[in-house]
Amino acid sequence: MPVLGAGAPPRRVGVLVSGRGSNLQALLDACVGEFPARVVSVVSNIPDVYALERASRAGVPTRVLSHRGKPREVYDLELRDQLLSDGVEIVCLAGFMRVLGAGFLHGWPVLNVHPALLPAFPGMHGAKQAVDAGVTQAGATVHLVDAGVDTGPILAQGSVPVFSSDTEDSLAARILPIEHQLYVQALRQVASGRVAVDGRRVVVELVDGERRWIGAP
Numbered sequence: 001m002p003v004l005g006a007g008a009p010p011r012r013v014g015v016l017v018s019g020r021g022s023n024l025q026a027l028l029d030a031c032v033g034e035f036p037a038r039v040v041s042v043v044s045n046i047p048d049v050y051a052l053e054r055a056s057r058a059g060v061p062t063r064v065l066s067h068r069g070k071p072r073e074v075y076d077l078e079l080r081d082q083l084l085s086d087g088v089e090i091v092c093l094a095g096f097m098r099v100l101g102a103g104f105l106h107g108w109p110v111l112n113v114h115p116a117l118l119p120a121f122p123g124m125h126g127a128k129q130a131v132d133a134g135v136t137q138a139g140a141t142v143h144l145v146d147a148g149v150d151t152g153p154i155l156a157q158g159s160v161p162v163f164s165s166d167t168e169d170s171l172a173a174r175i176l177p178i179e180h181q182l183y184v185q186a187l188r189q190v191a192s193g194r195v196a197v198d199g200r201r202v203v204v205e206l207v208d209g210e211r212r213w214i215g216a217p
């Protein structure tokens with residue numbers, strides 16, 4: 001069972017964004033000192049988004065690669081080639097509003113953060129789906145990206161209560177800090193080179209060769 005993102009830390013991380021970039025900011029802030037990863041490239045499919053400003057302020061090279069007018073397969077390869085030429089080893093999707101296909105996913109760990117407790121409420125508007133469904137607990141999930149939409153193996157989850165007064169916006173605002181915390185935690189584990197996928201479960205390789213499910217307390 002090969003570990004994900006094996007190699008000498010700090011691992012080179014590329015972040016894909018489409019908007020405000022608060023998760024990007026959490027990763028930028030975490031990737032210092034002993035943390036086993038560094039953000040080396042930020043790519044947006046939309047020009048002039050705030051995420052690009054956050055990256056520039058942190059001294060990270062940015063690019064805009066528009067998806068407009070391109071077949072998905074062509075765009076996937078263009079993105080992949082850009083990140084490969086930046087020496088990226090691990091990809092983090094942080095509010096990136098495109099679905100990526102097999103041409104992009106091949107060969108490196110791709111992480112995503114989603115504002116719901118997957119497998120419930122995949123796709124758009126996770127917080128709204130939770131409010132509409134009347135659930136009493138919502139939350140965030142960081143998962144590995146596979147060919148489906150929000151279907152990959154789970155790396156980290158955290159929950160928050162849902163209140164009867166909640167709107168999509170108020171619930172999303174309660175979930176967001178959990179996203180930031182979980183994303184940093186999941187990237188640390190993947191970048192440490194000790195995480196492997198065993199069917200649907202992600203396991204952490206311990207120093208003595210034992211494996212522990214990532215969800216174990």
Ligand code: GRF
Nearest residue numbers: 020021022023095113114115
């Ligand atoms: C987050 O809620 C994330 O879960 C979803 O898109 C939003 C992006 O927010 N995939 P930000 O751009 O990281 O602030």
